[in-house]
Amino acid sequence: MEKLLQMKGITKRFGDITANDRIDFELNKGEIHGLLGENGAGKTTLMNILYGLYTPDEGEIYINGAKVEIKSPHDAIKLGISMVHQNFKLIQSHTVIENVALGLKDTNFFYPNRQIEKEIRTFSEKYNFKIDPNVPVWQLSAGEKQRVEIIKAFCRKARIFILDEPTTMLTPNETRDLFRLLKFLREEGISVILITHKLDEVMNICDRVTVLRGGKKVGTIDIDRVDKDDLARMMFGQDIILKEREEYSISFDEDIVLEVRDLTVFSDKGLPAVKDISFDIHRGEILGIAGVSGNGQRELIEAITGLRKVARGSIKILGEDVTNVGTKEILNKGVAHIPEERMRVGVIPSMSLEENIILRSYDKSPFSNGILLDYSVISEYAKELISRYKISALDEKIPAGTLSGGNIQKLILARELSISPVLIIASHPTQGLDIRSTQQIHELLLRKKEEGCAILLVSEDLQELMDLSDRIAVMFNGTIRGIIDIDRASIEEIGSLMVGV
Amino acid sequence: MNFIIEILKATIPAGTPLLLGALGEIYVERSGILNLGVEGMMIMGAISAFGITTMTSNVWLGILTSAVVGGGMALVHAFNSITLKTNQTLSGLALTMLGLGLSGLIGKKYVGVPLPNKLHNFPIYGLKNIPFIGPILFDQDPLVYVSYALTFIFWFFLFNTRFGIELRSVGESPEVADSAGIDVSKIQYLAVFIGGVMAGLGGAYLSVVYAPAWIEGMTAGMGWIVLAITIFSLWRPERAIFGSYLFGGIRVLQYKLQPFGISPNLLNMLPFIFTILVLMLAAKEISRKRISAPSSLGIPYFREKLL
Ligand SMILES: Nc1ncnc2c1ncn2[C@@H]1O[C@H](COP(=O)(O)OP(=O)(O)OP(=O)(O)O)[C@@H](O)[C@H]1O
Ligand SMILES: [Mg+2]
Numbered sequence: 118m119e120k121l122l123q124m125k126g127i128t129k130r131f132g133d134i135t136a137n138d139r140i141d142f143e144l145n146k147g148e149i150h151g152l153l154g155e156n157g158a159g160k161t162t163l164m165n166i167l168y169g170l171y172t173p174d175e176g177e178i179y180i181n182g183a184k185v186e187i188k189s190p191h192d193a194i195k196l197g198i199s200m201v202h203q204n205f206k207l208i209q210s211h212t213v214i215e216n217v218a219l220g221l222k223d224t225n226f227f228y229p230n231r232q233i234e235k236e237i238r239t240f241s242e243k244y245n246f247k248i249d250p251n252v253p254v255w256q257l258s259a260g261e262k263q264r265v266e267i268i269k270a271f272c273r274k275a276r277i278f279i280l281d282e283p284t285t286m287l288t289p290n291e292t293r294d295l296f297r298l299l300k301f302l303r304e305e306g307i308s309v310i311l312i313t314h315k316l317d318e319v320m321n322i323c324d325r326v327t328v329l330r331g332g333k334k335v336g337t338i339d340i341d342r343v344d345k346d347d348l349a350r351m352m353f354g355q356d357i358i359l360k361e362r363e364e365y366s367i368s369f370d371e372d373i374v375l376e377v378r379d380l381t382v383f384s385d386k387g388l389p390a391v392k393d394i395s396f397d398i399h400r401g402e403i404l405g406i407a408g409v410s411g412n413g414q415r416e417l418i419e420a421i422t423g424l425r426k427v428a429r430g431s432i433k434i435l436g437e438d439v440t441n442v443g444t445k446e447i448l449n450k451g452v453a454h455i456p457e458e459r460m461r462v463g464v465i466p467s468m469s470l471e472e473n474i475i476l477r478s479y480d481k482s483p484f485s486n487g488i489l490l491d492y493s494v495i496s497e498y499a500k501e502l503i504s505r506y507k508i509s510a511l512d513e514k515i516p517a518g519t520l521s522g523g524n525i526q527k528l529i530l531a532r533e534l535s536i537s538p539v540l541i542i543a544s545h546p547t548q549g550l551d552i553r554s555t556q557q558i559h560e561l562l563l564r565k566k567e568e569g570c571a572i573l574l575v576s577e578d579l580q581e582l583m584d585l586s587d588r589i590a591v592m593f594n595g596t597i598r599g600i601i602d603i604d605r606a607s608i609e610e611i612g613s614l615m616v617g618v
Numbered sequence: 619m620n621f622i623i624e625i626l627k628a629t630i631p632a633g634t635p636l637l638l639g640a641l642g643e644i645y646v647e648r649s650g651i652l653n654l655g656v657e658g659m660m661i662m663g664a665i666s667a668f669g670i671t672t673m674t675s676n677v678w679l680g681i682l683t684s685a686v687v688g689g690g691m692a693l694v695h696a697f698n699s700i701t702l703k704t705n706q707t708l709s710g711l712a713l714t715m716l717g718l719g720l721s722g723l724i725g726k727k728y729v730g731v732p733l734p735n736k737l738h739n740f741p742i743y744g745l746k747n748i749p750f751i752g753p754i755l756f757d758q759d760p761l762v763y764v765s766y767a768l769t770f771i772f773w774f775f776l777f778n779t780r781f782g783i784e785l786r787s788v789g790e791s792p793e794v795a796d797s798a799g800i801d802v803s804k805i806q807y808l809a810v811f812i813g814g815v816m817a818g819l820g821g822a823y824l825s826v827v828y829a830p831a832w833i834e835g836m837t838a839g840m841g842w843i844v845l846a847i848t849i850f851s852l853w854r855p856e857r858a859i860f861g862s863y864l865f866g867g868i869r870v871l872q873y874k875l876q877p878f879g880i881s882p883n884l885l886n887m888l889p890f891i892f893t894i895l896v897l898m899l900a901a902k903e904i905s906r907k908r909i910s911a912p913s914s915l916g917i918p919y920f921r922e923k924l925l
Contacts, residue, residue: 170797171922189921194799206794208787210913218780219787220798229780 119146120182121308122167122277127176129162131519134511136162137173138332144277147306149299151319151340154329155352155551156523157509160312161203163329164279168200169193194220199275201283203312203522203549204460205266209255213237213248217269236272245294247411256385259457259545260286260410260577267295278302281312282522285548286457288409288577289612296322314523314551316345328352349552357553365603367587369402373436374540374571375421380430382413382420390416392595393430398540398571403562404600405586406575407611413595414575415457418542421573422454423447434540448477450540453533457544457575459522463529466518470510471499473517474532506531507554522549530558534565541565541572547581559585579608593617625870626754631828633866634765635660635820639844640851640858641772642816646692648776648853649809650789650914653695654710656817657841658717659688663821665721668728668832675734681761681822688818689811691717696810700803703918718835728832736830737761761823768816772855785809789912792919802919817841839889846893850900852909861896868892 122144129137136159144150152160165171167178169187178185180196187193193200207216218224218233225232237250246264254262263286270278278299284292299309299322313319319326320340328335328351335351349357375398384390390413398404408414419425421432423444431440434450448454456462464473475484475495483494499513508527510520517528526549534541546562547555562585566572576582582589583606590600591614598614639656646653663684671680691713698709737759745756776782784805787795792802820840825832847861872885904910 168797189799189801190797191799191801200797202797206791206797208790208794210790210910211783211787215783215787218783219795220800222799224780226780228778229783230778 118148120144121146121180123179123182124163124167125177125179127163127166127173127178129159129166129171129173132511135332137166139175140329140332140334142327142334143337144308144310145325146308147303148324149303149309149311149322151323151326152310152312152329153314153319153326153348153352154335156527156549156554157521158329158352159332160329161281161521164200164281164310164312167193167277168198168279194222194273194275197274197276198279199270199273199277200279201266201270201281203281205262207254207262207265207269210253212253213250213257213265213268216254216265217250217272221273233272237268240268240272244298246291247409252386258410258415262458263287263410264291271298276307278307278309279312280309282314282549283311284313284315284318286410286545286577288615289579289608290616291409291577292318314549314555316348316552319348320345330354352551353553357556359552360556362584365583365606367602367604369566369587370400370569372400373397374400374402374434375573376431376433376436377421378431378433380417380420380432381428382416382425383428384413384416389428390595391420394595394597395430396590396597396600398573400569400571401566402588403566403572403574403586405582405589406573406592407579407582407589408575408577408592408615410577412592414544414592417592418454418457418544418573418575421447422452422542451536451538453536453538453541453543455529455533455541455543455546457548459525459529459548460518464517464525467516469514470503470508470517470520470528471495471513473528474499474502474513477532477536502531502535507557523551523554526550527554530561534561538565538570541570543572544575545577546574547578579611582611583608591615623750623753625867625874627757628870629863629867630754630758630762631823631866632869633862633864634762635823635828635840636844636847636865637765637769637858637862638820638823639817639841640847640862641768641855642813642820643844643848644851644853644855644858645772645776645785645809645816646813647848647915648785648789648912649806650792650912650917650919651696651699651806651810652706652710652916653692653699653713653810653813654707654845655691655695655713655717655841656710656813656844657837657839658714659691659814659817660717660821660824660841660844661721661835661837662691662717663688663818664825664836665725665728665821665832666818667822668733668825668830669724671733671735671826672728672731677735677737677826680826681819684818684822685815686818688814688816688821690814692810692814692817693807695814696807699918700806700810703920706916706918714841722834725832725834729834731832733826733830737827759827761819761827769855769859776855786912789914792914793921796919796921817844820844843889843893846897849911850896852900852904852907853912864896865889865892 120143124142127137127140140163154160166173169190169192178187214230214233217237218229234250241248246268248264267283323340325337325339327337378395380391380394381389382391406414416425420427427440431438439447478484496513503513506527508524547558586603588600588602589606591598591611643656666687667680667684670683671677695709695713698704699706739757740760742756746752784800788802788805796802843865847858850861851857868888872888875885
């Protein structure tokens with residue numbers, strides 16, 4: 118095997134945190150190399166160093182045996198490296214085309230858009246990545262943005278593709294198409310580094326894996342020589358029991374918590390995105406919403422949480438009409454909201470963890486006496502949540518934006534679930550979480566269900582929906598294509614309803 | 619009818635310095651940098667063009683000098699805000715103060731001096747005979763025609779070239795542009811420099827074409843109106859035309875209304891009253907169309923910031 122890339126003794130510190138501690142990493146030509154590790158293990162940091170976004174404090178990088186200096190993404194791109202970022206690097210006000218065109222140096226200087234539009238269309242047809250190239254990115258749902266992020270990376274010619282959690286919001290079909298592309302690239306001798314928390318994906322597609330833990334490398338190993346349990350053990354340093362749902366049965370009360378009737382909501386483009394939808398969620402029920410992202414899920418959730426105007430129809434929470442009454446009032450009814458875009462809607466990246474934690478309750482005692490904030494109480498409370506939710510952070514004063522992706526997700530969950538909600542609206546609640554945290558969150562949601570919470574769970578991950586839901590509603594093109602009881606549901610059936618057949 | 623044509627015809631030269639300045643500032647702000655030094659760069663452009671023209675009797679050499687002087691001043695601002703990442707507001711204000719003071723000093727000996735040579739009107743054969751708009755648009759001096767061409771060029775480059783995408787991306791999110799391999803500082807330096815050149819040209823137009831004379835502080839707040847036009851045009855070069863000629867028209871009205879006994883103090887307030895109105899209008903349109911200032915306007919970019 119030909120060694121394409123070697124990273125030797127890479128160390129990166131952020132203040133007191135050592136995110137990467139003397140890591141050696143090797144990549145062969147034409148291999149798909151998994152990079153694994155729990156949340157905060159240092160995967161993104163290592164790849165950001167390879168991509169020139171961070172300069173390492175120590176260590177060297179070799180490509181084809183020659184030492185290279187990667188001082189900026191510009192250098193990395195010149196060396197043939199392309200990256201799909203975990204936190205999408207897209208310009209919201211620009212169209213999909215303009216986002217893809219940015220940084221493609223070999224396009225025409227004049228009218229680059231025309232050429233790029235063609236490329237996007239060919240790509241999305243060939244690999245089933247549906248996207249309208251002329252739409253500004255801010256109008257897209259998170260899943261669609263993920264597709265754009267992927268298209269952007271693959272429109273660039275490269276010999277090393279870094280994919281940092283590319284599948285968190287893709288449907289199983291989309292993931293399969295992406296993997297088909299990766300296998301094709303492998304045949305061509307192109308190398309891929311794949312970061313993911315989904316061990317099935319790793320077993321399915323990777324040739325080798327490297328595991329990091331606490332900023333250090335645990336080892337690199339051929340995939341043929343391990344199974345999922347081995348990988349989990351390497352990642353966490355202890356055995357993780359991969360639990361499965363025991364019985365697929367429905368259990369909830371009669372009382373209705375959320376009642377949605379004939380709901381119609383418009384998208385940012387001014388077209389109906391949710392069309393005459395009606396459903397109920399009961400006390401202690403988890404209603405899963407399946408669907409390819411961009412079929413109205415985002416608009417539905419924004420309408421329920423008051424972030425988007427309801428055009429027609431009504432929404433009732435515990436019998437009270439909350440149609441178009443405003444977000445704060447709705448949330449104060451005891452609604453927890455875990456949004457799909459954590460960096461944009463979930464946290465304020467530049468504010469500290471403790472401030473983010475009290476975002477929903479800063480104006481209430483004991484955090485505030487009406488005029489002043491009591492920071493000693495706030496920081497005690499933040500400390501407690503940080504340890505209860507196992508958020509790995511130096512302390513509660515650091516800016517939320519410096520946390521690893523998975524830890525930001527935990528921060529949002531901590532804030533939202535600690536308000537003792539009656540209704541939880543969760544979009545991809547476990548996106549980017551490692552398997553251990555995912556299990557914790559699943560247990561937590563199930564406990565909330567036991568306590569009588571009604572939960573609306575939107576996810577592209579059908580397995581997650583199957584594991585948690587009592588009933589699953591499939592959304593397609595703004596309508597609900599039937600609500601299926603879990604004891605009669607199958608992934609195949611849901612999968613085909615999702616694409617409208 | 620003739621009266622209207624006369625007013626509109628006078629409006630264009632009155633609006634041209636604003637148009638030149640606004641085109642430049644639009645590029646500057648599109649790159650995410652705020653340069654409040656427009657007034658200072660304009661007045662330095664005015665005095666340098668006037669000085670060189672007086673010395674060499676060559677108007678075009680004077681105009682060229684103003685571009686170099688404006689661009690040079692802008693580079694100081696670029697160095698402060700891009701390389702040193704200092705506060706852009708302060709650095710821009712300093713540039714304005716510096717320009718106003720320095721131009722007064724240099725200009726002492728030019729006060730009351732007549733310009734040896736000026737740009738003459740250059741009616742465009744054929745086009746000037748188009749009824750109504752012909753005499754308004756095509757019986758002007760050459761620099762006005764240059765400003766028409768520049769408006770088109772600025773618009774075309776911003777929306778139809780790779781450079782345009784890069785420039786807009788840098789101003790929206792330097793972080794995203796950087797990770798796409800764009801040299802953020804290079805683009806910003808270039809944009810700020812272009813802004814300076816255009817402000818310099820705007821100043822030159824005032825002193826060697828429009829007035830033509832040197833009067834201390836002759837820009838009289840035009841640099842600030844340029845900033846308002848930049849916002850009013852929603853950072854689009856083609857819209858800067860309307861803003862600039864609107865203010866040009868107000869200036870013309872100021873002169874035309876004086877004989878009717880309206881207080882000159884009131885008339886002097888007109889442009890600024892309109893500035894406020896125009897900004898209110900822009901605000902409404904901005905919220906309706908969900909347009910906003912370039913998202914990273916005025917925020918320095920650090921690659922590895924600890925947030
Ligand atoms: N810009 C930054 N400033 C300060 N600390 C940072 C920064 N980026 C990362 N860190 C810290 O470095 C550690 C590693 O983070 P990294 O993002 O590499 O983790 P990860 O393995 O990608 O985790 P995840 O699976 O959650 O995405 C974390 O403790 C994180 O808080
Ligand atoms: Mg990460």
